[in-house]
Amino acid sequence: xxxxQERRKYMRLKTxxxxxxxxxxxxxxxxVFSKDVSAGGICMYLGEExxxxxxxxxxxxxxxxxxxxxxxxxxxxxxxxxxxxxQVKLETGxxxxxxxxxxxxxxxxxxxxxxx
Numbered sequence: 001x002x003x004x005q006e007r008r009k010y011m012r013l014k015t016x017x018x019x020x021x022x023x024x025x026x027x028x029x030x031x032v033f034s035k036d037v038s039a040g041g042i043c044m045y046l047g048e049e050x051x052x053x054x055x056x057x058x059x060x061x062x063x064x065x066x067x068x069x070x071x072x073x074x075x076x077x078x079x080x081x082x083x084x085x086x087q088v089k090l091e092t093g094x095x096x097x098x099x100x101x102x103x104x105x106x107x108x109x110x111x112x113x114x115x116x
Contacts, residue, residue, distance in 0.1 A: 010038040013111040017061055019044055024055040024072075034060075039108035041073065041095040049090060050075045056094060062110050069107060072098030 014036045021044070022029045035043040042060065053074050060069040073094040081089045096104070 010040040010108060011111050011115060012036050012038040013114050015114065017063065019061070020059040022057045023050070024057055035091060037062075037107060038111060039096075039104045041076070041093065043091055043093050045081060045089045046078070046092045047089060050078060050092065052076065052078075055097075058094070058096075060107075062107065064110050064113070065106055069099070069103045071096045071103060 016033045016035070017037060018031065019034055019042065020029050020031050030046075030048075032044050032046055035045060037043075037060070042058070056073045056075070058069075058071045058073050060071065062069060073096050076093040076095045078090050078092045081091050
C-alpha cells in the first residue's frame with residue numbers, strides 16, 4: 001500500500017484574510033476573502049466563474065503585516081462550495097506566478113507562526 005504524499009511545497013493555513021483581485025486586462029477590483037493561504041498560492045471564495053490560467057493581480061492583507069502583499073497569480077482550479085446556499089460561491093485555487101521573495105517569506109512566516 002502506497003502512502004499519500006503531500007505535493008504542496010509550502011505549508012497552508014486555513015484563514016480568512018481580505019483579498020482584492022483584478023483580472024489582468026479587465027477594469028475593476030473585486031474584494032473577497034480567502035479560505036486558506038500559503039507562500040505558493042491562495043484559495044479564495046469568488047462569486048464569478050473563471051477559466052483555468054486566468055491571470056490575476058492580487059492584493060492580500062495579512063493581519064500581522066503593515067503593508068499588503070502584492071502578487072500576480074493564475075487560476076489553477078475552481079469548484080462550487082457546498083456550504084453556501086443563498087449565494088453561489090466558488091472556491092478558487094490561485095498559484096502565485098509573480099511575488100517578491102520578501103512577500104513570499106512574510107506569508108510563509110505568518111503561516112508557520114499560526115500553525116506551530
